[in-house]
Amino acid sequence: MAVNAQNATVIVDGLYKSYTDQKRVVGAVRGVSFTIREGEFYTLLGPSGCGKTTTMRCIAGLEHPTQGEISIHGKLVSSPEKNVFVPPNKRDIGMVFQSYAIWPHMTVFQNVAFPLNVAGIRNGSKEMRERVEEALALVEMEDYVDRFATQLSGGQQQRLALARALVRRPALLLLDEPLSNLDARLRDTMRTELRSLQRRLGITTLYVTHDQTEALSMSSRIAVMQDGQIVQEATPRELYRSPANAFVAEFLGVSNRIPCTVAETGAASDCAVDTSFGRVRLTSPGATSTGATGVVTIRPEHLRLHRTTATLPNAFAARIASISFFGEQSECQVEVNGVTLRARVSSDTEFAGGDDVWLELPAPSCRLIL
Numbered sequence: 001m002a003v004n005a006q007n008a009t010v011i012v013d014g015l016y017k018s019y020t021d022q023k024r025v026v027g028a029v030r031g032v033s034f035t036i037r038e039g040e041f042y043t044l045l046g047p048s049g050c051g052k053t054t055t056m057r058c059i060a061g062l063e064h065p066t067q068g069e070i071s072i073h074g075k076l077v078s079s080p081e082k083n084v085f086v087p088p089n090k091r092d093i094g095m096v097f098q099s100y101a102i103w104p105h106m107t108v109f110q111n112v113a114f115p116l117n118v119a120g121i122r123n124g125s126k127e128m129r130e131r132v133e134e135a136l137a138l139v140e141m142e143d144y145v146d147r148f149a150t151q152l153s154g155g156q157q158q159r160l161a162l163a164r165a166l167v168r169r170p171a172l173l174l175l176d177e178p179l180s181n182l183d184a185r186l187r188d189t190m191r192t193e194l195r196s197l198q199r200r201l202g203i204t205t206l207y208v209t210h211d212q213t214e215a216l217s218m219s220s221r222i223a224v225m226q227d228g229q230i231v232q233e234a235t236p237r238e239l240y241r242s243p244a245n246a247f248v249a250e251f252l253g254v255s256n257r258i259p260c261t262v263a264e265t266g267a268a269s270d271c272a273v274d275t276s277f278g279r280v281r282l283t284s285p286g287a288t289s290t291g292a293t294g295v296v297t298i299r300p301e302h303l304r305l306h307r308t309t310a311t312l313p314n315a316f317a318a319r320i321a322s323i324s325f326f327g328e329q330s331e332c333q334v335e336v337n338g339v340t341l342r343a344r345v346s347s348d349t350e351f352a353g354g355d356d357v358w359l360e361l362p363a364p365s366c367r368l369i370l
Ligand SMILES: Nc1ncnc2c1ncn2[C@@H]1O[C@H](COP(=O)(O)OP(=O)(O)OP(=O)(O)O)[C@@H](O)[C@H]1O
Pocket: 019, 020, 021, 026, 027, 028, 046, 047, 048, 049, 050, 051, 052, 053, 054, 055, 210
């Protein structure tokens, strides 16, 4: 595969990794290719078991790939075909894993100093002290330098793990679900902190998560993985707006799925589909032949409710079955000729359960998946 190496920090090309598990071969990663550009925050997103950690471990050098090439900063670090394998400590990488394995019997200082020690910097030297202090300052942990790691809160332990990953000033940072064992509020805070630190340092980062909110809010680009393969690579906005298939749509939390049949294919990307409640006009590319069946997806926050139609296109007579309150927003269960759709509205809404309404599906927000 031709890869544009310009500005690329990591190139993964045709990566395969199989495990032999009680005589059965498990294809954990099956032909994955992607490029991470300098300074990017690149995320592998997907459900449990789809091969995210295996891909990351291959990049780190903790696994020997079955097939395919990996280059970091223009240097080939792994290629079974060419008999190349650069060990992890020679790859200039900092890592934080889900169980971030800070050492409880060591102080904060000793934890952060450890990678420097391994790299040959003398204990007690001025350089050692300065580098540790610098790394702790990055994560605002200078005041805790003499504490034992066990005397820290979850968020502080997480920051310590990050300081330890950054202390050698690696060219590449690998983060495998680093926030997953924090509580929801702390996770939110750390998400923002981590992203701003990454921007400030400009450090190229590969992030792994199964949490779509985390991926959408932090990433420059996202690769969605399913069953050992990448099914879509896009910016968060593109991914959210235009999921490539039903799996991605579902995984990103598209909840309204309306079965349909293509009725008209028009100029540019205009088309129309028939649903159980009528004909819906779309501006979604992909429909080339009438009679094809598929689904229209639309997000709850994109559906609109009206008292009257005037001359609105894509508006259908409907009834609000019920409304559930979720703080600032409420979710309506809207029934439209036997189909129930979810619509998000402001909690100040004038509508109530049992109301007859007009339900509008704005064409630019509808996506056709065939
Ligand atoms: N050492 C191993 N031996 C055998 N099979 C393995 C091994 N490591 C991973 N696998 C299998 O490879 C597949 C991918 O695992 P991987 O850990 O990469 O998934 P993941 O996407 O990181 O999942 P999660 O979100 O649960 O961490 C799984 O089916 C897993 O069972």
